[in-house]
Amino acid sequence: MAHRVVVVGAGFAGLQLVQNLKGSGCDITLIDQRNHHLFQPLLYQVATTLLATSEIAWPIRRLMRPRKDVTTLLATVDGVDRETREVLLRDGTRVPYDTLVLATGARHAYFGRDEWEADAPGLKTLEDATTIRRRLLLAFERAELTTDPAEREALLTFAIIGAGPTGVELAGIIAELAHRILPREFRRIDTDRARIMLIEAGPRILPAFSPNLSDYAAQSLQKVGVEVLTGKPVTQISDKGIVLGDEPIAARTVIWAAGVQASRAKDWLGGVEADRAGRVMVQPDLTLAGAPDIFVLGDTAHVESDGKPVPGVAPAAKQQGEYAAKLIRTRLEGKDAPAPFKYKHMGNLATIGRNSAVIEFGKFQMRGWLAWWIWGFAHIYFLIGTRSRIVVLLSWLWIFISGQNSARLITQKETLKDDV
Amino acid sequence: MAHRVVVVGAGFAGLQLVQNLKGSGCDITLIDQRNHHLFQPLLYQVATTLLATSEIAWPIRRLMRPRKDVTTLLATVDGVDRETREVLLRDGTRVPYDTLVLATGARHAYFGRDEWEADAPGLKTLEDATTIRRRLLLAFERAELTTDPAEREALLTFAIIGAGPTGVELAGIIAELAHRILPREFRRIDTDRARIMLIEAGPRILPAFSPNLSDYAAQSLQKVGVEVLTGKPVTQISDKGIVLGDEPIAARTVIWAAGVQASRAKDWLGGVEADRAGRVMVQPDLTLAGAPDIFVLGDTAHVESDGKPVPGVAPAAKQQGEYAAKLIRTRLEGKDAPAPFKYKHMGNLATIGRNSAVIEFGKFQMRGWLAWWIWGFAHIYFLIGTRSRIVVLLSWLWIFISGQNSARLITQKETLKDDV
Known part of the structure; x- marks a missing residue:
């Protein structure tokens, strides 16, 4: 009987693993x-x-x-x-397995303040x-509808909490939209009077980048009309707005980009070691201690490479999927196991609005519009399939030429109930 | 002060009216x-x-x-x-008006069996x-998940109720999908064994077309694997399936394409005459009897032309929007009112699957793949804006070349809760 590999999670790690097991003879x-x-x-x-939802997701x-x-199954795993x-x-x-691969990603986390989620949704x-x-x-x-000036001001105040790449990217585009x-x-x-606040508890935005790029990004954001507030912890979030240190700020739209928590894989496995963010501690070969038949990959796993934890980014997840596939293959072929997993850092990228970006690969730095286009083409390259590449390129070119964002539908059912 | 026109509903009738009031000096x-x-x-x-949602909807x-x-307002009208x-x-x-235009369309209706809606959603x-x-x-x-053969068969049985153009179009595409x-x-x-039933209480499908085209459509549907059942009333619908006459049929997916009911405009106006489908009876000039300042247009109105009720189709709604705009203009200019509204029938069209259609303009008839392309280009012509035309054409060409439908995302939140 073929070796049965069960993969939970079709993110970057899971898909890469499945791709690299092609022709291995496994029953996946x-x-x-x-x-x-x-x-x-x-x-x-x-x-x-x-962009529209259909442009960045594939069945x-x-x-x-x-x-x-x-065999693909749409199902919820409970243990x-x-x-x-x-x-x-x-x-x-x-579902029986010979080898199990858990790669179920992460969710945003509120540092113990889960009640904030309703008023400050995250983006996963x-x-x-x-x-x-x-x-x-x-x-x-x-x-546009309200006649109450205070309410209008609160409606036109947008707070983005957390200034990693996601927070910076959201703030830049929202400012341009407004x-x-x-x-x-x-x-x-006058939507031009909308207030867009990017709030960071730490001393600077984009902490993973060099300080000079953080400064450049902060200045670029200020140019497009974002208030950049660093060293300011948010102490409270409600449907009225936020409290920044001691200062209450009325804001009807709050977005959370400050922290993540690994998915529940830890609970499924029972009694395994995990870090503070709930990521399962794995061996240098990405398997669970004492269970070489179980791999944990990507944002679900705490992996160290060169003595540092591997960051939760797409290239890291893909590299882990590649590694695990290679290890499974060598086992099936009875060969020696490969050397422990080693993360190859592909650099940091973040966009600021629709025509600027910062890029850092080791000592190489780049910023401005050319960086944006390099970032853009890199992402188009990583999309799946010709059709998606054409469609996303077309959307970006359209925005570039017409200056108009095209995906502005309000479609969820709650719209009507929420509607004033 | 400018003449204030308030338009409720931005469907075909409402948008056409607004477009034709351009330069009239009205405050809309x-x-x-x-x-x-x-x-x-x-x-x-x-x-x-x-197609994806973003391809057929515009802010x-x-x-x-x-x-x-x-001035555009996103708001719910209550009276x-x-x-x-x-x-x-x-x-x-x-919101004060001098002239009011109600063009709020229609919803699907269940002939007094509203409890069917949960198990047999309609398409509006x-x-x-x-x-x-x-x-x-x-x-x-x-x-794919279940191990129960009876449940599997019920899951692979699809019942479409009502065989007007919408029912026929849905059945054809679902059969090709399966x-x-x-x-x-x-x-x-084996999805090829899925059962797709098109159920019509009347004696033939596409009753608005000539009998020979109805026959052609029925044969075409049977060729792509649709069971066409005419003269069969559905007497019960539940989460288990339907009852056809006396025969219960286990079907987990039931779609309603059998009847429509006008929106609530009648209730807002209070004590106005309406037909059985809730459409407000209007004068030959599309205004309410005794209230020349109130127009009711499109699917919300019961309009007669040449002694016959005008059908609830897009061209009829647009013609009514045009007419009402013209009447408002002549009033403001102090000119004579135009002749009563007269509906110009633009013909009947329906597609069968992805490469056949039936078209009828008076005595002219057409069917088959060329009819499909004529239908397709006619619809692309009526889309709004260059971008939408390019995108929809690209989607269709892609389906034509690759044989794959692209918009297959399951996105609503209920997905997870419903998930087995």
């Missing part, structure tokens, strides 16, 4: 609770109306169409039975992105 | 409870994964950007005060389309 089952693989690096563009089943060795070597699905089904799934998009657009719509795209469309309000 | 307020205008004739393609506010004379001439919004705001809004798409795709996913697109993607089930 790929389980995800969504029907689509999501290109998370561009998710902020869906949240801010630059997993279609990606696996040519792979007769892969792992390590004794019988089975994955437990919510509907009671058990397609639904998160359409929720943020809906709130952004509804804030302007309600500001100050450049929308003003000519509203008759009663 | 356009109110809709959605932020987008929807191209309903292609909605079935979103429901069946051919109303952006369409109105160049029109400084138009009309005919005494004070004000529209009442749900948030308590009142973008949310309806994504709901149907989600149910379609989840039925196949669950069939029999041509999906089989190579599933490993445990």
